[in-house]
Amino acid sequence: MIEARHITKTFGTLRVLDDLSLSIGPRRITGLVGPNAAGKTTLAKIILGLTKADSGTLEIDGARIGADDAYRSRIGYMPQMARFPENLSARELFEMLTDLRRPTPPVDEELVERFNFAGALDKPIRTLSGGTRQKVNAVIAFLFRPDLLILDEPTAGLDPVSSGILKDKIFAEKAAGTTFLLTSHIMSELDELADDIAFINEGKVAFVGALAEIKRVTRQSNLERAIAEMMKRGAAA
Amino acid sequence: MKVTAKVARYEIRDVIRSRWLIGYTLFFLLVTDALFRFGGGGEKALLSLVNVVLILIPLVSIVFSTVYLYAAREFIELLLAQPIKRRQVFAGLYVGLALPLSLSFVAAVCIPFILHRGIASAQPGTFAALLLAGIALTLIFTALAFLIVARTEDRIKGLGLAVAVWLFLAVLYDGLVLLVISIMADYPIERPLIGLMLANPMDLARVALLLQFDVAALLGYTGAVMQKFFGRAIGVTVTSLALAVWVFAPLFAGMRAFQKKDF
Numbered sequence: 001m002i003e004a005r006h007i008t009k010t011f012g013t014l015r016v017l018d019d020l021s022l023s024i025g026p027r028r029i030t031g032l033v034g035p036n037a038a039g040k041t042t043l044a045k046i047i048l049g050l051t052k053a054d055s056g057t058l059e060i061d062g063a064r065i066g067a068d069d070a071y072r073s074r075i076g077y078m079p080q081m082a083r084f085p086e087n088l089s090a091r092e093l094f095e096m097l098t099d100l101r102r103p104t105p106p107v108d109e110e111l112v113e114r115f116n117f118a119g120a121l122d123k124p125i126r127t128l129s130g131g132t133r134q135k136v137n138a139v140i141a142f143l144f145r146p147d148l149l150i151l152d153e154p155t156a157g158l159d160p161v162s163s164g165i166l167k168d169k170i171f172a173e174k175a176a177g178t179t180f181l182l183t184s185h186i187m188s189e190l191d192e193l194a195d196d197i198a199f200i201n202e203g204k205v206a207f208v209g210a211l212a213e214i215k216r217v218t219r220q221s222n223l224e225r226a227i228a229e230m231m232k233r234g235a236a237a
Numbered sequence: 238m239k240v241t242a243k244v245a246r247y248e249i250r251d252v253i254r255s256r257w258l259i260g261y262t263l264f265f266l267l268v269t270d271a272l273f274r275f276g277g278g279g280e281k282a283l284l285s286l287v288n289v290v291l292i293l294i295p296l297v298s299i300v301f302s303t304v305y306l307y308a309a310r311e312f313i314e315l316l317l318a319q320p321i322k323r324r325q326v327f328a329g330l331y332v333g334l335a336l337p338l339s340l341s342f343v344a345a346v347c348i349p350f351i352l353h354r355g356i357a358s359a360q361p362g363t364f365a366a367l368l369l370a371g372i373a374l375t376l377i378f379t380a381l382a383f384l385i386v387a388r389t390e391d392r393i394k395g396l397g398l399a400v401a402v403w404l405f406l407a408v409l410y411d412g413l414v415l416l417v418i419s420i421m422a423d424y425p426i427e428r429p430l431i432g433l434m435l436a437n438p439m440d441l442a443r444v445a446l447l448l449q450f451d452v453a454a455l456l457g458y459t460g461a462v463m464q465k466f467f468g469r470a471i472g473v474t475v476t477s478l479a480l481a482v483w484v485f486a487p488l489f490a491g492m493r494a495f496q497k498k499d500f
Contacts, residue, residue, distance in 0.1 A: 011499070048318050051499040073320035083311035087254035088247065096247040100240060100319050124254070140315070 001026040001148060001179045002047065007056030009042055009203075016042045017053070018203035024196075026061075029170065029180040031194035031211075033187070033227055038200045040183045041080065044150050047181070048077055060148070073101060076146035080153045082137035086126035090136045093125070097140060104144050111139045114165045130157050138166055142173065149173070150181045155189060167193060187224035199227065201234055240321050244329025245336065252305070252337045261297050261338075265289075265345030273353045280450070283363055286346070287446050290371045291439055294342060295378040296403050302334050302382030303399040307392040314500050327383070327495045331488065335379040339372045346371070366449045370442045373480045377438045378403070380484055384491035387498060406439050427462045434462075435475075438483040445476035 002024040009017040016039045024030045032040045045051040047058065049065065049072065058065045065071055084093055098104055112118055115135045120128055125136070134157040141149055151170075155163040170193060174180060184190050190197065190211075197214050199207040207214060207230060215221065218229040252258055268289055269282075276282040306313075309330075316326045346368065382399060389395035414433055418426065434440045 045500065050314055050317050052497070069320050069322050071320070072318060075318070077315070077318040079311060079314060079318075081311050083308075084315070085248070085251035085309065085312055087251045092247065092250065096243070097315075097319065099243050099247075100316075100321055 001061060002181070003057075003059040003062075004043070004047075005057045005059075007043070007046060007053045007058065009039075009046065009051065009053050015203055017046070020056070020200070020204055022198055022205050022208060024179065024181060024198075026179050027174065027177055028195040029174055029182055029193050030196045030198055031190035032181065032183040032198050032200060033190065033223075034200035034206075035231065039203045040200055041152055043200070044077075044152055044181065044183065047150065048072065048075065073144075074147045076141040076144060076149045078137050078141035078149070078151045078154050080156070082130075082133040082157075084125045084133070084136065087124050089122045089124055090128075090139075091121045093136065093140070094143060097143065101144055107143050108145050109139065109143070111135070111142055111165070111169060114169070115139075115162055131159060131162065134158055135162060138169075142169065146178065148179045148181070152183050153185065154182065155184070155186065187227060188222070191223040194223075197223070199230055201231070206230060206234060240325040241328040241332065244316065244321075244326060245332035248330060248333025249337050252334060253341075255305075257301055258337060258341055261301070262341040262345045265293075265342060266348060269346050270349040270352075273349050280363070283367060284450060287367060287370075287443070287450075290342075290367065290374070291443050291446075292407055294371055294374045295407065295439055298338055298375045298378035299382045299385075299399045299403050300396070301338065302379045303386055303396055305334060306330070306382065306386040307395060310500075317500060323496050324492065327492050331379065331383055335376050338379060339375045342371050342375060343368055363449045366446055370446045373484065374438065374442050376484045377480070377487070380488040380491060384487040384494065387491045387494035406437050410437050410440065430462050435479045438480065441476050441479050441483070445473060445480065448472050448476070 002022075004020060004022045004024075007017050007020045008015070016037075020039070020043065022043075032043065034040055042051055046053050047060075047065075049069070060071055060074070063071070084090075088096075094107070094109075098107060112121070115138075117132060117135055120132055125133065128136070138154065141151065141154075149170075154166060154170075158166065167189075170180060170182075180193075182190065182193060194211050196209065197207070197211055198205055199214070207217075209217075211223065214226045214230070215223065218226040218233075220226040220229055269286060272282040272285045272289075276285055313326065313330070317323060350364065381402060385395050385398050385402070389398060414430070417433070418430070434444060
């Protein structure tokens with residue numbers, strides 16, 4: 001689905017991504033893991049065109065991403081921080097995005113029902129709690145039935161029930177053919193969700209493979225310990 | 238173009254519900270009304286209003302826009318993640334801020350004047366010039382805010398810069414001009430002075446406005462030179478053109494920075 005080749009990005013003197021190459025398979029959930037400031041969010045933003053790489057190429061389904069903006073109609077994005085115009089309501093926000101993305105498929109508002117927050121839809125966003133905003137954020141990502149979903153810390157701020165609802169939705173959409181790119185600090189969550197793991201450290205891909213593979217290589221029973229083991233080895237090498 | 242209008246439309250909905258914008262409108266409404274009630278005839282009220290317009294509009298436009306844009310950072314990212322062009326997002330954001338700011342000023346000034354039938358006693362041409370100058374200043378200082386935010390990552394620094402730009406153009410600039418005049422008193426400096434005036438949009442707006450009134454004393458040094466050099470008709474044309482340049486130059490530079498920016 002996504003082919004990133006030799007991507008380098010520096011901010012000032014800091015080399016955030018260093019000749020990174022990564023292939024993300026279709027219809028799978030790939031978890032991006034790595035220490036803080038490893039470049040996970042930067043990679044996601046480069047795929048979205050929010051940040052521009054210094055060098056390297058990026059392909060989605062074989063088509064190279066360049067100056068054309070149309071490819072983003074296939075992508076849904078759930079950013080880390082859910083902040084929206086304070087005086088608009090969630091419903092106005094949905095309308096706006098629908099308006100901007102026309103023509104769109106019939107929107108997918110299943111999460112609104114599941115989260116049971118239809119009552120909050122017409123209130124100004126500034127009056128909503130952090131968790132409710134995160135729900136708005138999740139609804140927006142799934143709204144246009146994208147082929148690729150980029151979720152940056154999706155369950156941050158959600159209560160266990162809502163978090164479970166979101167995970168169910170992720171599984172359902174994956175079964176329907178959506179590709180996911182997921183970052184999370186909660187390893188148990190990736191253990192539950194991810195098919196593949198891409199471990200990024202110091203701007204490079206240190207490991208990429210199936211979830212079972214990383215556990216086998218490190219001889220650990222869960223992802224958290226496997227990643228810890230990887231980081232230890234990285235430090236030793 | 239259609240996308241730009243869509244972005245602007247929703248942003249306007251957000252901006253007009255902002256307490257700050259409502260406060261700004263009410264303030265102008267009260268000041269205009271008070272000036273008219275206590276300031277005697279329409280002409281005098283207009284003249285007092287000129288000073289309020291020259292100082293307050295730039296300050297509010299640049300500070301409000303800067304604060305709004307920094308607060309909208311994540312929202313702008315969300316917009317940029319949609320299948321639309323950066324240029325369209327930028328243009329939409331600009332229209333969405335500049336339009337409500339301009340309209341609230343126009344409404345707040347027009348309503349008291351209509352209520353007090355001020356337009357009958359003051360010249361309608363002068364009143365129109367005041368409105369146009371206010372709109373021009375709104376457009377210019379909103380554009381400057383876009384340039385600052387597009388080029389400054391740190392929001393405290395950006396806000397400081399916005400206030401500094403206003404302070405420099407509103408207060409320090411006149412002092413500098415006076416300093417130049419007193420140092421260069423023995424030389425013919427009329428032409429360079431016109432250059433200095435063109436380099437400050439607030440000076441420009443003041444001269445363009447005061448050329449409408451027959452109050453040479455208020456024109457200041459640059460204004461007097463302007464009047465002497467160009468006469469009224471050409472003076473108005475030159476200042477208007479220069480104001481237009483002041484809208485488009487920062488806007489263009491801001492757009493370029495925005496298109497290259499990493500979010």
